[in-house]
């Protein structure tokens with residue numbers, strides 16, 4: 001992404017060259033960046049008068065008194081303060097973007113569910129109108145839980161901006177390329193990468209290559225963080241330096257613009273006469289970022305047995321109860337399988353956590369059929385699941401040589417809260433009505449005599 005490729009009129013800070021062009025490396029760092037020389041005050045946050053006539057404004061992502069190490073805020077130096085980026089709010093209906101709690105008596109969220117990829121309709125859909133909620137969990141009003149969505153985007157937002165006061169968004173593209181022009185800089189995103197858009201951050205989404213489809217996890221709770229690695233030590237899994245935060249970029253544009261806000265599950269819009277993406281310089285640790293899933297270094301079984309999938313956690317959003325996440329974002333990417341005398345795919349199980357999976361590309365080993373790229377499955381709290389019959393047969397009889405599990409990338413949004421289907425997921429999305437039958441053909445193998453069958 002060079003200055004030349006940026007939206008017209010946007011000015012961007014000089015950033016690091018090479019692989020980090022346009023981005024600064026590191027997870028949770030205290031960054032500083034300025035798109036005009038001298039725009040960032042040194043030695044203090046609130047000078048009596050800021051350079052270039054800018055306004056100083058703090059964006060607090062955690063309570064002022066959150067413990068150090070969790071405390072996140074960013075100081076912005078902007079052309080206008082945010083109070084001028086919102087006018088009068090008017091309610092706005094967005095029937096497909098749902099928020100917890102969204103309990104419906106007439107939609108029974110019971111059963112193991114799977115959906116074919118949701119086709120991108122032949123109509124103009126933006127990041128806002130193309131969001132389709134599949135499940136909701138918890139309750140936005142007490143800032144716990146999450147929602148899972150599929151986005152179907154065919155058109156760029158023009159003079160239109162969005163922010164969510166409810167949530168941070170984890171974006172997992174599956175098809176197409178998107179550009180997020182945010183208050184704090186520009187992020188370009190393609191399949192096999194993810195982005196995090198923090199709560200309260202204003203942005204516009206452009207289609208670089210469409211149509212674009214992907215998954216979103218909307219986190220109502222505490223922010224995503226890197227998991228503790230425990231005995232794994234200081235390296236592997238997702239390494240901090242592979243996260244990238246954009247350098248400052250701003251536009252000084254006086255055009256009639258619409259700002260859409262999501263607040264406690266309701267949408268509102270407001271009209272202003274300029275672009276709100278007017279932050280010329282900023283410093284702090286509350287910022288959007290992206291991460292290339294191909295840089296994830298999985299650690300796994302090197303002698304026998306299949307470990308719990310938590311070993312593949314990329315990011316975790318704590319719930320307040322140690323080890324029991326509001327959301328774990330878990331990645332199943334290519335890797336070597338070397339376990340001896342073991343059933344290598346995932347085992348059969350029931351889980352107190354609720355598991356929503358999506359396929360980014362390739363084949364998932366526990367479900368060689370029917371879980372296509374773009375597809376989704378939901379194995380809810382305590383609902384049993386595991387390999388389908390063909391996967392079980394193949395893995396039970398395979399010669400256990402080292403084998404590369406190749407051409408595969410799926411993920412899981414795992415939450416401690418039960419996930420409830422939306423009406424869209426139950427009635428409009430291409431649900432596989434016969435999904436439960438994938439386990440029907442598993443034979444009874446027990447005949448009362450010892451020995452493996």
Ligand SMILES: O=C(O)Cc1cc(O)ccc1O
Nearest residue numbers: 308309345346347355366385
């Ligand atoms: O396919 C699943 O259900 C996800 C999953 C993967 C795994 O390796 C172990 C347990 C598990 O829930």
Ligand SMILES: [Fe+2]
Nearest residue numbers: 351355379385
């Ligand atoms: Fe599972």
